[in-house]
Amino acid sequence: MAKPDKLAAKRKNLAQARQNKPTTVAALSAVDASSEASDNTEASDDGEPIELVPDPKVWEEFDVTPQTGDRWTKHPTLGFPAKIKIGDRNYRNRRDLEAFKKRLIAIAIRNRATT
Numbered sequence: 001m002a003k004p005d006k007l008a009a010k011r012k013n014l015a016q017a018r019q020n021k022p023t024t025v026a027a028l029s030a031v032d033a034s035s036e037a038s039d040n041t042e043a044s045d046d047g048e049p050i051e052l053v054p055d056p057k058v059w060e061e062f063d064v065t066p067q068t069g070d071r072w073t074k075h076p077t078l079g080f081p082a083k084i085k086i087g088d089r090n091y092r093n094r095r096d097l098e099a100f101k102k103r104l105i106a107i108a109i110r111n112r113a114t115t
Contacts, residue, residue, distance in 0.1 A: 079100060081097055
C-alpha cells in the first residue's frame with residue numbers, strides 16, 4: 001500500500017474520531033477497494049477489529065478529569081491501558097479498558113469481602 005493512501009485514510013478517520021465517535025484500527029488503516037485490504041487491517045488475536053476510544057470519551061466513561069487520566073497513565077502499578085497516539089490525539093484500546101474495569105471490580109469485591 002502506498003504511503004499517501006495510509007495518510008489519507010488516517011486523516012479521514014481522525015476527523016470522525018474528533019467527533020468523539022469510536023473508531024477502529026481497521027478503519028484507520030483502511031485502503032481503497034483496489035488495494036489488498038485483507039492484508040492491511042489490524043485485528044486482535046480472535047480476528048475482531050481493535051476499537052480505539054478517544055481519551056475524552058474514556059475520561060467521560062470513567063467520570064474523571066483529563067488530569068486524573070494522565071496520572072493513571074503515568075502510574076507504574078495501576079495497569080491503566082497505554083495510550084495510542086495518532087497525530088495529536090490519544091486513544092485507548094476498548095478491550096484493554098474493559099479488562100482494566102474488570103480488574104478494578106475484582107479488587108473492590110475482594111476488599112469488600114475482607115472488611
